[in-house]
Amino acid sequence: MDIEFEGAGVSFGARVALQPLTLSISGKRIGVIGLNGSGKTTFARLINGLTKPTVGRVTVNGRDTADERTAAADVGFIFQSPENQIIMPIVRDDIAFGLKRRGFTKAEIEAKVEGVLARFGAEALAGRRAHELSGGELQVAALCSVLATGPGILILDEPTNQLDLKNRALVEGIIAGLAESAIVITHDLELIAGFERVLLFHEGRLAADAPATEAIARYREIVL
Numbered sequence: 001m002d003i004e005f006e007g008a009g010v011s012f013g014a015r016v017a018l019q020p021l022t023l024s025i026s027g028k029r030i031g032v033i034g035l036n037g038s039g040k041t042t043f044a045r046l047i048n049g050l051t052k053p054t055v056g057r058v059t060v061n062g063r064d065t066a067d068e069r070t071a072a073a074d075v076g077f078i079f080q081s082p083e084n085q086i087i088m089p090i091v092r093d094d095i096a097f098g099l100k101r102r103g104f105t106k107a108e109i110e111a112k113v114e115g116v117l118a119r120f121g122a123e124a125l126a127g128r129r130a131h132e133l134s135g136g137e138l139q140v141a142a143l144c145s146v147l148a149t150g151p152g153i154l155i156l157d158e159p160t161n162q163l164d165l166k167n168r169a170l171v172e173g174i175i176a177g178l179a180e181s182a183i184v185i186t187h188d189l190e191l192i193a194g195f196e197r198v199l200l201f202h203e204g205r206l207a208a209d210a211p212a213t214e215a216i217a218r219y220r221e222i223v224l
């Protein structure tokens with residue numbers, strides 16, 4: 001992955017959510033940490049074009065994310081509350097939904113749905129009703145729906161939020177094993193403890209861009 005922030009910043013009226021930022025991101029695992037309201041989600045939403053920069057620009061693999069035609073093509077996003085991104089009542093139909101929109105044939109869709117569920121050993125979820133799933137199952141279902149379409153980059157916004165120890169371990173294992181590049185926004189510092197690159201945001205600014213140990217130490221210094 002190649003993500004470039006070129007003086008990209010976001011303001012909502014008089015409120016600056018993210019100060020203009022110039023940054024290159026590549027590599028397999030990037031952690032994003034910081035206090036509530038520090039700009040983490042705004043930073044992530046710029047990468048898939050959900051939020052447009054009010055100054056500067058952001059490109060993903062050379063494509064401007066503010067351009068409607070190319071926005072989000074390479075970037076999958078798992079939201080803080082994955083129940084809000086599941087559209088169809090049954091898990092297999094939800095995974096198929098994004099594939100249908102991309103014009104795959106029925107046979108291709110079936111193969112991809114099966115393939116992605118098998119990848120996570122989640123075949124048993126295929127016929128389940130999404131609204132009946134546990135928090136961990138819901139994370140897995142959302143991951144399947146997003147990964148089925150083949151994005152090269154995955155953004156996970158607080159993926160272990162509200163998960164019990166077992167489901168947290170499940171999601172941690174899945175993240176560790178992803179072939180895709182992953183940007184992980186989290187308050188769960190253990191989750192990103194092994195990452196070589198962690199971005200710390202504070203009051204809308206990038207306060208550290210360093211290996212996890214260093215970024216976490218800086219975070220403690222700033223807030224404790």
Ligand SMILES: Nc1ncnc2c1ncn2[C@@H]1O[C@H](COP(=O)(O)OP(=O)(O)OP(=O)(O)O)[C@@H](O)[C@H]1O
Pocket residue numbers: 012015016017018034035036037038039040041042043
């Ligand atoms: N659509 C919006 N309209 C107005 N202000 C916004 C909007 N989205 C975010 N903000 C503000 O921008 C700032 C950064 O928010 P952001 O969601 O990026 O923080 P965060 O670090 O992800 O927080 P959290 O850890 O609580 O999820 C906050 O002050 C927030 O209130």
